[in-house]
Amino acid sequence: VRGTQTHSGKTRGDGELALLSEIRARAVRGSRHGGLRLGIGDDCALLAPRRGEELAVTTDLSIDGRHFRLDWHQPEAIGHRALARGLSDLAAMGARPVAAFLSLGLPRELTTASGGRGGQRTGSRAWVQRFLDGLLALAEAHQTPLAGGDLAESSLAVADIVLVGVVPRGRALLRSGAQPGELLYVTGALGGAAAGLARLAELAGLDRSNPPRIPKKLEALLAPHLYPQPRIAQGLWLQRRGLASAALDLSDGLSTDLAHLCAESGVAAEVDASALPIHPTATLAQALDGGEDYELLFTAPATARLPRSIAGVAVTKIGRIVKARRGQPAITLITEQAAQPLKARGWEHFS
Amino acid sequence: VRGTQTHSGKTRGDGELALLSEIRARAVRGSRHGGLRLGIGDDCALLAPRRGEELAVTTDLSIDGRHFRLDWHQPEAIGHRALARGLSDLAAMGARPVAAFLSLGLPRELTTASGGRGGQRTGSRAWVQRFLDGLLALAEAHQTPLAGGDLAESSLAVADIVLVGVVPRGRALLRSGAQPGELLYVTGALGGAAAGLARLAELAGLDRSNPPRIPKKLEALLAPHLYPQPRIAQGLWLQRRGLASAALDLSDGLSTDLAHLCAESGVAAEVDASALPIHPTATLAQALDGGEDYELLFTAPATARLPRSIAGVAVTKIGRIVKARRGQPAITLITEQAAQPLKARGWEHFS
Numbered sequence A, B: 001v002r003g004t005q006t007h008s009g010k011t012r013g014d015g016e017l018a019l020l021s022e023i024r025a026r027a028v029r030g031s032r033h034g035g036l037r038l039g040i041g042d043d044c045a046l047l048a049p050r051r052g053e054e055l056a057v058t059t060d061l062s063i064d065g066r067h068f069r070l071d072w073h074q075p076e077a078i079g080h081r082a083l084a085r086g087l088s089d090l091a092a093m094g095a096r097p098v099a100a101f102l103s104l105g106l107p108r109e110l111t112t113a114s115g116g117r118g119g120q121r122t123g124s125r126a127w128v129q130r131f132l133d134g135l136l137a138l139a140e141a142h143q144t145p146l147a148g149g150d151l152a153e154s155s156l157a158v159a160d161i162v163l164v165g166v167v168p169r170g171r172a173l174l175r176s177g178a179q180p181g182e183l184l185y186v187t188g189a190l191g192g193a194a195a196g197l198a199r200l201a202e203l204a205g206l207d208r209s210n211p212p213r214i215p216k217k218l219e220a221l222l223a224p225h226l227y228p229q230p231r232i233a234q235g236l237w238l239q240r241r242g243l244a245s246a247a248l249d250l251s252d253g254l255s256t257d258l259a260h261l262c263a264e265s266g267v268a269a270e271v272d273a274s275a276l277p278i279h280p281t282a283t284l285a286q287a288l289d290g291g292e293d294y295e296l297l298f299t300a301p302a303t304a305r306l307p308r309s310i311a312g313v314a315v316t317k318i319g320r321i322v323k324a325r326r327g328q329p330a331i332t333l334i335t336e337q338a339a340q341p342l343k344a345r346g347w348e349h350f351s
Helices: A013-031 A077-095 A127-141 A192-206 A217-227 A233-241 A254-266 A286-289 B014-029 B075-091 B129-140 B192-208 B216-226 B232-241 B254-265 B284-289
Strands: A036-038 A045-047 A053-063 A096-106 A148-154 A160-169 A183-187 A246-249 A267-272 A294-298 A311-324 A332-334 A339-341 B037-038 B045-047 B055-062 B096-106 B146-153 B158-168 B182-188 B248-249 B267-272 B296-300 B313-323 B331-334 B340-341
Touching: A013 A127, A013 A148, A045 A096, A045 A148, A053 A077, A053 B096, A053 B158, A053 B313, A077 A096, A077 A127, A077 A217, A077 A233, A077 A246, A096 A127, A096 A311, A096 B055, A096 B158, A127 A148, A160 A217, A160 A311, A160 B096, A160 B158, A192 A286, A192 B284, A233 A294, A233 A311, A233 B055, A246 A254, A254 A267, A254 A286, A254 A294, A254 A332, B014 B129, B014 B146, B045 B096, B045 B146, B055 B075, B055 B254, B075 B096, B075 B158, B075 B216, B075 B232, B096 B129, B096 B232, B096 B248, B129 B146, B192 B284, B232 B296, B232 B313, B254 B267, B254 B284, B254 B296, B254 B331
Parallel strands: A053 B146, A096 A148, A148 B055, A267 A332, B096 B146, B267 B331
Antiparallel strands: A036 A045, A045 B055, A053 A160, A053 B045, A096 A160, A183 A294, A183 A311, A246 A294, A267 A311, A332 A339, B037 B045, B055 B158, B096 B158, B182 B296, B182 B313, B248 B296, B267 B313, B331 B340
């Protein structure tokens, strides 16, 4: 987040300059970690990977009305979720995060303490400060300094997150390595984020607050949606042991993301419905098609011995990789009654 | 630009899928350059820097109405300018570009051939294809493959560009290295972009087309604004010879950017008005305060021998670095008549 990149006309307002200073000060606090040599304040950040390391880079765009809603989500959750998307991509490669970058376009009222939109309760702090609270708390949990970015006034709230990670050369977990005969695994539980979002939509319809208050007893229910946990430790574990032949993160839902893995690997897959680790709050449909669980989906040879959990998160065998056959569905869902094609059907958010 | 990152509800439309395929196909064509090991198609791109290299990373957000206007700028120019901003940041560090990433949020009508907004003449190709034409032509000129990004539907057109470059460890040109007694240099000419933008604004007021047609005879006049040239070769030249003690790129205008250099280096500066390489179409005010020239501003010891031009672009001595004194202005403009404080006054765009 440099001071030089607004083309807002004239010089920046006092509020914007103060925001830049605050971001810089808060970002520096967390930047003693390996790899980042120069953070916010110059034309670029500088990263110094160690010998034999390669860099994994990913960008994820979050837009009001598409990936979040200002009238549904607390600012802390929006910040957390924006960063979680990028961290989850690193996890899927088995990479260790080194630095994050944030390009932020915000309506002016979200950068001032008195602001907030449509009666949003932002308290005495600006919306953007609470957004940063959420983002930086997750960054700190994963020892990921905020190393730069950009800031501009925008009529629509947008946040583009860039994550840079390191992985030993040639060891990254790719989507393209799955082979017929291998087994299919998933971390954690599926469908919890979709179930949480459905509940949040209900709350938003009932509560006149904007965003709605989350009753204490619902916090745990909404957590998979509001505060998804990127599986960095699990991705690193798989990468270091060389057990996974292919991996990706479940951002769009099992039915869609497994189709990507199959396409990149040139294989097909069978999923056992009875084996799916469905989140206790979720339906089978949410587990199959619900997006944003940010669990890892990976394949491993049948001979590989995988633990029941990695760093406290369950690992479940949910199916197998088979040969792709022309005219046959890429994914088959096997239930006790029948085997049926599983169509990619990413979960519907804010249509 | 992965296929998995829309949360638009349901699966992507055919047009969006086609766009993803096109970006991937066009991006791959340009990606045989050193450093990028894995491009579009996985959760992250993979970059393999050579031993002794460090990575420079920068992000630049471009938003309709702030950094460009759909009703003023041809899509090719918007694509070119978005990438030029990021490349210019690498130039300012003396880094060689290795990969670009593009996060793109676009209204649906800009992704379809029949679309265009408010009567925009997009011809038989979609706005986004022409945007990519401009972006990828500049990327190719600088041998910079498009390695990834994100894509989403958005009510406001936004493009966040990420550039990754490499520079030998410890050799990057920083803003913080200027010392009292050193001389101040600038590449190229100043104010041409501001003058071109002023002319474009006139045209937009006269021409009913949207964006306005650029008459052949005005193309050269508008080029510094529409197609700025990032000074990659000049930044590399300075870095390799170790001649520059500090550098940055002129994105917000000399008066603003020189203030940043002074602040980061803890020095002050004197600028000789008569020495300024004012673009033939520009005024002194445009040369001092006009943004987006994307020339390099750098300092060098008085003993350094600098050529009159680097790779065909003029190098001009415009002043000197002096000690910062409490209560004194950071920048003094010296004319034949007097010495006066030069205030940071970034040029007004689309207020």
